Amino acid sequence: MTGNATLILNGEEHPHAPGMTVASLVASLAQSPAGVAVEINGAILSPELFAQRQVQPGDTLEIIRFVGGG
Amino acid sequence: MTENKTPADPLVLGGQTLGSRLFIGTGKYSSDALIPAVAEASGAEVVTLALRRLDRSNPRGDILTHIPARMRLLPNTSGARTAAEAVRVARLARAAGCGDWVKIEVISDARNLLPDGYETAKATEILAREGFTVLPYVNADLYVARSLVSAGAAAVMPLGSPIGSNRGLAAKEMIAILIAEIPLPVIVDAGIGRPSQACEAMEMGAAACLVNTAIATAVDPVAMARAFGRAVAAGREACLAGPGRVLERGAAPSSPGEGALTGFLQGES
Amino acid sequence: MPAYTALKDGFFPRLAAKTALLDNLDRLKGEDARRALAAERLGERDFLALLSPAAEPFLEETALRAREETLRHFGRAVQLFTPLYLANFCTNRCLYCGFNARRSIERRLLLPEQVEEEARAIAATGLRRILALTGDAPAKTGAPYLASCVEVLARHFSSVGIEVPSMTVEEYARVAEAGAEGMTMFQETYNQTLYPFLHPAGPKRDFAFRLDAPQRAIMGGLRAVNLGALLGLDDWRRDAFLTGLHAAFLQSRYPEEEISVSLPRLRPCGEPPASREEREFTPRPVGDRHFVQILVALRCFLPHIGITLSTREPAGLRDKLIPLGVTRVSAGVSTAVGGHTAGQNQEKKDPQFEISDPRSVDEMAAAVTGLGYQPVFSDWLAAGAPETPLSAGIRAALGQ
Numbered sequence: 001m002t003g004n005a006t007l008i009l010n011g012e013e014h015p016h017a018p019g020m021t022v023a024s025l026v027a028s029l030a031q032s033p034a035g036v037a038v039e040i041n042g043a044i045l046s047p048e049l050f051a052q053r054q055v056q057p058g059d060t061l062e063i064i065r066f067v068g069g070g
Numbered sequence: 071m072t073e074n075k076t077p078a079d080p081l082v083l084g085g086q087t088l089g090s091r092l093f094i095g096t097g098k099y100s101s102d103a104l105i106p107a108v109a110e111a112s113g114a115e116v117v118t119l120a121l122r123r124l125d126r127s128n129p130r131g132d133i134l135t136h137i138p139a140r141m142r143l144l145p146n147t148s149g150a151r152t153a154a155e156a157v158r159v160a161r162l163a164r165a166a167g168c169g170d171w172v173k174i175e176v177i178s179d180a181r182n183l184l185p186d187g188y189e190t191a192k193a194t195e196i197l198a199r200e201g202f203t204v205l206p207y208v209n210a211d212l213y214v215a216r217s218l219v220s221a222g223a224a225a226v227m228p229l230g231s232p233i234g235s236n237r238g239l240a241a242k243e244m245i246a247i248l249i250a251e252i253p254l255p256v257i258v259d260a261g262i263g264r265p266s267q268a269c270e271a272m273e274m275g276a277a278a279c280l281v282n283t284a285i286a287t288a289v290d291p292v293a294m295a296r297a298f299g300r301a302v303a304a305g306r307e308a309c310l311a312g313p314g315r316v317l318e319r320g321a322a323p324s325s326p327g328e329g330a331l332t333g334f335l336q337g338e339s
Numbered sequence: 340m341p342a343y344t345a346l347k348d349g350f351f352p353r354l355a356a357k358t359a360l361l362d363n364l365d366r367l368k369g370e371d372a373r374r375a376l377a378a379e380r381l382g383e384r385d386f387l388a389l390l391s392p393a394a395e396p397f398l399e400e401t402a403l404r405a406r407e408e409t410l411r412h413f414g415r416a417v418q419l420f421t422p423l424y425l426a427n428f429c430t431n432r433c434l435y436c437g438f439n440a441r442r443s444i445e446r447r448l449l450l451p452e453q454v455e456e457e458a459r460a461i462a463a464t465g466l467r468r469i470l471a472l473t474g475d476a477p478a479k480t481g482a483p484y485l486a487s488c489v490e491v492l493a494r495h496f497s498s499v500g501i502e503v504p505s506m507t508v509e510e511y512a513r514v515a516e517a518g519a520e521g522m523t524m525f526q527e528t529y530n531q532t533l534y535p536f537l538h539p540a541g542p543k544r545d546f547a548f549r550l551d552a553p554q555r556a557i558m559g560g561l562r563a564v565n566l567g568a569l570l571g572l573d574d575w576r577r578d579a580f581l582t583g584l585h586a587a588f589l590q591s592r593y594p595e596e597e598i599s600v601s602l603p604r605l606r607p608c609g610e611p612p613a614s615r616e617e618r619e620f621t622p623r624p625v626g627d628r629h630f631v632q633i634l635v636a637l638r639c640f641l642p643h644i645g646i647t648l649s650t651r652e653p654a655g656l657r658d659k660l661i662p663l664g665v666t667r668v669s670a671g672v673s674t675a676v677g678g679h680t681a682g683q684n685q686e687k688k689d690p691q692f693e694i695s696d697p698r699s700v701d702e703m704a705a706a707v708t709g710l711g712y713q714p715v716f717s718d719w720l721a722a723g724a725p726e727t728p729l730s731a732g733i734r735a736a737l738g739q
Binding site (some may be wrong): 009010011016029030031032034035036037038039044045046047062063064065067068069070 | 095121133278
């Protein structure tokens with residue numbers, strides 16, 4: 001099966017290319033990877049592993065970033 | 071730009087020495103682009119921010135680009151309604167690379183935005199054990215504050231009045247009790263609406279003030295930030311100067327020896 | 340017997356630093372006393388200022404504040420209690436005490452059925468708060484004996500306190516379980532040089548063990564501790580100051596505990612000196628004016644703690660001091676063993692100290708009422724358990 005595997009990202013379905021890494025996923029969504037945290041299937045992924053970890057179909061991801069707050 | 075010399079009246083928190091006792095927030099600004107000038111004018115060294123799901127439809131520059139690199143980031147756990155959620159947010163914040171300070175904010179009351187002291191204490195205990203520098207945001211309740219001390223908090227942050235209300239130190243008496251009884255820095259957070267109120271909190275002996283809404287929603291946030299910086303410094307200096315004799319308490323006797331209470335001692339050794 | 344190691348988180352490690360604060364006594368001025376009186380909350384330095392010579396012209400103003408604080412925290416209520424001397428066997432040779440081991444007095448101890456008799460006689464006067472005392476004779480009147488007496492007393496009184504030699508945590512726990520609510524422990528003097536001179540022999544000689552006793556009592560489960568120094572042994576300013584700081588320390592370490600202070604002034608024990616040391620001992624008596632200064636300064640420094648005045652003080656003075664901060668007084672007092680039941684003769688025989696206020700419970704209650712205060716016999720917070728079944732041993736001793 002080619003192309004559009006899906007994972008759940010921030011509660012919604014999101015297509016991804018096979019073999020995509022977390023790092024490239026984040027890069028496709030945010031201007032900079034600074035201040036971004038990623039949770040895969042409920043576990044926080046250490047930033048050093050962003051470039052290595054490939055996303056799999058059916059993975060549940062939360063990508064969290066800093067915003068303004070009090 | 072880091073200071074090379076130790077500040078005169080430093081506030082030491084989580085192993086860090088702070089020269090400014092005003093903490094600022096980054097929420098509610100008409101534009102995040104105001105933040106650098108506000109930070110500069112205020113002199114603050116600690117800034118709060120929140121965490122949210124990345125918004126794919128709005129990938130504009132993130133808040134970190136607006137925060138001066140010298141500042142210590144204090145992520146809050148806003149959005150958490152339980153201790154477990156707060157712990158998760160704190161761990162995510164640390165993974166996002168902001169250091170290990172966290173402001174615990176556990177609120178499940180959307181109308182009044184009052185914090186849940188019990189859940190906050192639970193989260194404090196877990197996170198303190200994981201090496202976080204925990205600054206819990208709570209009501210000015212002595213028993214909650216004591217449980218935070220045992221749980222390993224680095225400070226206690228009582229609200230002056232509900233978030234965003236700008237009503238100043240409604241909880242003044244209770245905050246005074248915390249300042250007298252709790253052996254941790256007491257940082258007044260939430261509800262401070264005017265620099266005079268921040269000044270008053272510092273005069274009372276608070277260790278610092280956290281101000282967000284009052285600056286962000288002022289007509290001129292940069293000028294307001296400057297005013298708050300000065301107010302916090304003035305209040306602190308007054309506290310250290312030691313207020314002199316304020317009022318006569320009770321009536322003074324007309325002449326020695328004629329006192330109603332101790333007059334019976336006349337002639338005694 | 341291994342040497343005692345003071346509690347690391349206790350008052351003993353702090354005592355040297357606190358004692359050093361006394362060096363400031365002569366530097367304090369009238370302005371310092373004024374500032375203390377104007378402060379919302381008094382710090383240690385303010386307390387010292389109010390005890391200093393510089394504060395003497397401000398006695399009336401200090402008394403005014405003391406009265407205000409007492410009214411705010413205690414209203415117009417005064418608790419009544421009486422001491423019950425269970426035994427006067429003693430192995431210590433405290434220079435100032437009538438029960439001193441060198442003194443030839445009749446040594447007695449009460450058996451459970453005698454305790455029961457005393458308890459009934461005292462309870463018949465309406466009192467519900469009792470303080471049980473013994474001398475220092477662990478073999479005869481140690482924790483097991485004490486627990487059995489407390490068990491009897493707890494059936495008649497809603498508050499049973501003990502004033503006994505220093506015990507271990509386990510021993511306090513045992514007595515707490517038997518029904519004791521609190522303890523009284525007088526350090527006598529906080530002066531570590533003078534202390535051994537006053538206590539030449541006996542277990543009481545261990546200064547640190549005694550100093551830690553209130554804390555060990557708390558650790559053992561007692562919920563109220565009452566401190567004090569015997570005023571007149573050392574310079575009163577020193578002992579009054581350190582008593583206040585000891586109380587403040589325990590209160591901040593154990594916020595849930597009821598901490599109180601007594602102000603016993605040295606009284607003659609009525610007999611000629613029994614030893615060379617006693618002859619050499621020169622007490623430093625505290626005059627009435629200075630005594631009042633101690634009371635009102637303490638009340639200003641610690642507005643919420645109870646202050647007890649015993650019958651060492653004469654009736655007239657006790658009445659005048661109630662409005663200034665005294666919140667607990669004894670009445671119907673005998674300081675002889677079995678003195679409440681043994682009849683008139685016994686009361687004159689072998690007391691621990693001379694009583695200056697011989698008023699009965701009724702007379703004291705009337706005096707308190709006359710002053711515009713309410714005499715309180717039973718503190719409703721400290722509910723006794725009169726229906727609790729007695730242990731088999733006690734029932735046997737009572738012939739049940």
